[in-house]
Amino acid sequence: MSKKLTKRSEDYSKWYNEIVSMAELAEVSAVRGCMVIKPYGYAIWEKIQKELDKKFKQTGHENAYFPLFVPKRLFEAEEKNAEGFAKECAVVTHYRLKNDPKKNGKLIVDEESKLEEELIVRPTSEAIIWNTYKNWIQSYRDLPIKINQWANVVRWEMRTRLFLRTTEFLWQEGHTAHSNEDEAIEETKLINNLYKSFVEDFMSISVITGTKSESEKFAGAEETYCIEALMQDGKALQAGTSHFLGQNFAKAFDVRFSKDDGSLDYVWATSWGVSTRLMGALIMSHGDDQGLVLPPKLSPYQIIIVPVFKSPDDLVLINQYLENLKQQFNKLGIDYKIDERDNVSPGKKFNEYELKGVPIRLCVGLRDIEKKTIELFRRDEMKKLIIPIHEASMQIEKLLFDIQENLLKKSKIFLKNNTKIANNYDEFKSMIEDGGFVLAHWDGTDHTEQKIKKETKATIRCIDDTFSDEGICIISGKKSKQLVYFAKAY
């Protein structure tokens, strides 16, 4: 903890890596591109899981579990999907090791255990799931199927960064089956809205929403809806996606159902997911030069209590003094932790919990007992104040609510201040260089999109249909149906 955190303005990327490490969220592992999620980081992920899971269930989804492996012949069935993931997938080819005859105590792959058909470690589960749904669906009475899975997936990324892009990551993937197109599209939108409200209400991050362009959409989808957040360095981060898959997977796996009129039709599909990438969004949205800043609803504990004591007797007195307050926290459902270590100074503890982004720190010494006070520190504003102990629980309950709101408010202002409209390509280039979202007219062609990407590194982050004013494409001068969001992105 003695190492000082790099300032965001000095090196944002270094700052990010240091926070992940110093706040004990995650670390690189011995496996190329895979991470170890440490207990403090995992506790945040668990809170994310719990809240999302509740929302999925409230909207009629059930959890299930499908195999980790996808046999090659299933993997390749939906061509676009296969093409999208073929270049980055881990392939299991053997199922046994044997002793190395040349080196004692070492193992080698047993060539005799070669699989007849290779297994792909799932990069996403549409293939294995639609091959399963095939047997579950005969009639419209079997629809809709609305299933979610919490799982690990593997995509062989060349450049990895903790949480943001790792070879293995944790996620949830929803896979639904419907008897008609409208219902499937409604589901796709419902989930995208669910993601938006989760990210705003729990992560305190403001996002833009819309659909992806043809080149940015999910491999195998008809339409990809997304939520996009803006990080403090002005780069966008895709935080969640919800795909309308049309009948593509039903056709690839021959999943047909009899309608109420007796005719046969292919089933309509959606899939959607958010991943441990959200952890990256959380860190980069709220963190400051002192470390992580956690919204109270996702913090492993909302309160850290640091007792200032010189002897075990002092500590006993302090704990007696806190007894009533702790009971009130329990009653209010506020998670707190007391750090009673005697080999770490209060100052060092302060630094540690500032780094870890705990929303509120309470500090109590013998003088507080005399004065019937407690020292309160709110992490988001880095502000300290002394309050009467008898008012503490009431003030803290309100403060936690305020912190949650305050972070979202800041995020909204940041998003607003960093979203600009470019009227021509020169303006566009300079705005993109500055960072943030840039709204511009685009002629809808892949050619223009790729030219912009090549020249500015900006991609179309999303197309929000509420911006439906016609205009002129900033590149080609052709007619444009609407403004779309561009940004450089993670």
Place this chain on the structure above:
Amino acid sequence: MSKKLTKRSEDYSKWYNEIVSMAELAEVSAVRGCMVIKPYGYAIWEKIQKELDKKFKQTGHENAYFPLFVPKRLFEAEEKNAEGFAKECAVVTHYRLKNDPKKNGKLIVDEESKLEEELIVRPTSEAIIWNTYKNWIQSYRDLPIKINQWANVVRWEMRTRLFLRTTEFLWQEGHTAHSNEDEAIEETKLINNLYKSFVEDFMSISVITGTKSESEKFAGAEETYCIEALMQDGKALQAGTSHFLGQNFAKAFDVRFSKDDGSLDYVWATSWGVSTRLMGALIMSHGDDQGLVLPPKLSPYQIIIVPVFKSPDDLVLINQYLENLKQQFNKLGIDYKIDERDNVSPGKKFNEYELKGVPIRLCVGLRDIEKKTIELFRRDEMKKLIIPIHEASMQIEKLLFDIQENLLKKSKIFLKNNTKIANNYDEFKSMIEDGGFVLAHWDGTDHTEQKIKKETKATIRCIDDTFSDEGICIISGKKSKQLVYFAKAY
């Protein structure tokens, strides 16, 4: 649902497979030996997870996540562990597919993407975790570390059965690090007791506990504690294990810490786990010829309500009649489901929920409204009774408690009635043939153990130190320190 369930007495194995399928718990997948856990089965697993997770956290454990893959050089570091799993592990050798130049639309492994070092899909995570702990532990101040992980693991089993033995399965694996042997042994025992109380209190299954023999213990452990349950066909099922790993992994990965006196020592370790195999134990412990029987604490919903109606108006009346009862269920935290399908007869619904093992079924028709009654059916006893609606919630709350207790009581009696003491080998063989646990004196040698296994298929299930009376080995006639538990096992 028209298919009739095979009777246990006819073919227990077939009965098991049919329940798994007909109660919609799981099914075989397109991937050899891997299963799809269906929503109803997964909902039970989620309840198991939730309760265990609570117990782990209450005893000071934290969750974290470690990589799916283990590089070969780490996998082979602890020799016994490596030897134990080398013959049944999935090996990733490549990270890319490419288009098959010979077949349009097909993919083949891209040989250019061959990995320099193969990756093993974790069969268990001691290797990857101890390689990580190495960097976390310097001083006794860093100990203990008490981490649990919920994860999927892969063991390439030749003969698989849903839940009982699958290539991929879900589990939790705890991995703790301690500064001294006693503390590590205490932890190992604490967890074994935690498993025992979970299985008894939540799954209503009575178990025996003790340690494994040398040949049956975990590869790499000094001592394996276990809980063993007895299925209705007289075969034992290992339901959970807790391993004292000594300093084996610390030595293999060179994990040393400085003690408070400044000297260096290797760290002491434990690991422990239960898996989706528990689902198999649950099915086989309580199921009967009508299907699954679930203990209320783990049933996805405790009550199924079947309204008997001829018109939508009837249904409205019935729902009005139930309004107050439903509110009381909500208040009492009792999960219920109402099956309002109009294309399935009440009789078929009855069969369906009997198959699914829902603890209590309520049936309401117009006549019940007149009489102010409700029809109640308890699944464990297959008994029906009519009760006044105003007493229903109170009676049901108590009944759920009784069912949970009743199942455990039956399980205890079954275990007791099927545990015998053999005084000689002939008696032993005939008892083993009959099924159940057989307590017998054993001379402690591997030779005798293997002879018994070869001749009777019985293995030592566990050694319970409370049976410490000396005697004579039933095979060799040599001195025996105590009676040990034998059985044929899953």
